[in-house]
Amino acid sequence: MSSSITRITLFIVIMLLLSSCSDQLNLENATTPLVLGMDLDKNKKFHFYLTAPVFSNRIKKKSIEMTGTAKTLRQSRSEQDAQTAGSTQGRNYQVILLGRRMLNYEGWFQMLDVIYRDARNTVTDRVIVVDGSVPEMLYLNPPDQPMLPILLRGMVDSTSSHSETVSTTAHELHRQFLDKGITPYFSQVKIIGGKVRIQGTALVSKAGIYKGMLDAQETVLLRILQKNASPGFSLSYQLPEEPKKSPFSTNTVSFSAGKVKTKIKTSFKNNRFKYDIKVSMVVGLSEHLFPFDVFNDSKRLEDMIGQQVTDHFNALIAKFQKLKVDPIGLGVYARAYEYKAFKKVEDDWAEVLSQADITVSAKVTIASMGPIK
């Protein structure tokens, strides 16, 4: 008797609870923006931009764009809902676009707070800066390219897989902003001749102010220094020792690297940080446009290439020091090996690093020369 009453009570309780799915949402009523863009207009007013795919046979254009002004991202939610048929679900952006103009001012990183604080947001969206204005890119809709979110995400993922740009996710950006031993970096795109293309890697200061840009080849070197270069990247250099027949650069040698080893030695002497970075690469030649007897004289070629790579590394370091940025994360090494000295200067790290003594030396070993002698 008593057990049957218990059972009936339980049954009723469960039925009552299960019927309470009151916050359901049908797919037809949802708009899912895949790109979130943010930019400032000429009057320094904050604008947000979104594009969402449209699933309908009768509509030619496959995406819908929304825009508006708001104080914060979360506040812009009502503005978004007002522009679409369904309720907007800003939960799984693929790409976050930042306008170049925003990066002239501090504090834009705090605007992204909702992405981290609302636990239901994804944090694997790629962060990209647009050299130009965000709306221009969003309304471009070239007929021969896929939808912008797919295009951008695909471009960043594939280019960064051969190390020519970086694929910074929102989560990674958070780390780069908070870790005192590194300054943030993310990929940069631009509209060139009516087409979207990746320019390279944007470097910003700890406060978020745009400092400069690295091209594809420099990004490869950066990723080597970060010990983060995926094998298979390729580099080309012009060797000044070899003859050049203009207009062709016949003194070029290209190679793709297999195994790369980066060793960073940190020390602190005479109130200055000193870094001794050694890079060794095992490479396979993919082209050399000048005649060279690699078979018997590979040592000389190795030295010539090694010299070029070393020069480019040092030029890159000089660039970082001039721009006062630390995308390599040398501060992380300083903290790990010279903790006391780093702790004193951690809030001013980029400035201190620009005074540091950094030397890079690269050693190249040719493992294969291809099927042609």
Added chain:
Amino acid sequence: MNSYVGKQITLFQFISIISGSQVSVAVLNLPRKLSEAADTDGWIALIIGWALSLIAGLAIVGVMKYYPNGTLFDLLSEYMGRWAGVLAAMLFALYFFYLMYDGLVRTILVTKTWLLPTTQSFVLMSLLLIPAYSIVRHGIRNVARYAELIIWISLWIPFVYIYTLKHAHWVYLLPLLKEGWLPILTAVKATIYPMLGMVSIFILYPHLKYKEYATKGIVIANSITMLLYLFVTIICYVYFSPEESHLFNDPVISVLKSIEFKFIERIEVPFISFYLFIFSLIWIPMMYLLTYCIAWIFKRESIGIPLRLLIILLAVGTFFYFPTYNINNFLVRQLFWVGLILEYIFPVCLLCYLWLSKFWKEERSSL
């Protein structure tokens, strides 16, 4: 008083209950607590905390060896009179209630943050209580089997965490002992709360099938817990930068957010749903122990009536009042002191008392 025939549990079940009630909800923010005190050196404190918990655990087993066929309350009634047993039973009933309530509240808060933000707390509470009731009312054996089952089906979870090592920065762990030993010793405080739950031995001991393995059991259970904590803590430290590890409330969940699969976004959602099983390893055993204490006070064999009253109290109580994150954190801070007294200091003192009283008795009889 009770007969333990047909209510015996195996060594593995014993380990499952202890480890399970230690890990459950405490693992979620342990890496943050440790790093608040000792930065990325926090993992060293875990080893010290483990040594302390071993001492406490061995003391508990040592106490129970004086009276292998009864619970702590039977032991105390035997040595000091029934009033002591009743007093201890009341104290421990309150303590088990505290542990259970903390587990339930934490689970509901986590569920509300990550999964069901608009669902009412008392709805979630009722949903959690229904399966708990149906397990606990069948007694210790079912609780033990449940704990064992959960341990088996959760074995795959650590492997998923290894997946996050793709983004690891091992250099974050250096330098060791960056600020010396003092912060590490402060961080030991944070390891007390996640080790609480050993005290269940006081009641589980007479149920244990082979009592000679009890010492082995507590060592294994504490070591499993410690290794798991160490693993999770180090993963969090190499994944988040040192500045970030203070920042994420539940780093153990936040780590999962970076895992990307083609077929699923927000991988943490199925995970937290699964974690509910692991979380339940605190409140289900504690619910049993609590009702056992009450039944013992009233000299009853069955735990049916106190259990039902407890369930109703919890469900109705949640309708009127439910703690916020801050109050829950306050509860946890108090739990540290209560737990320290009941699980660390009390067993050691009791063991000394028992040893001395036995010593005196022998002195007297030899005279």
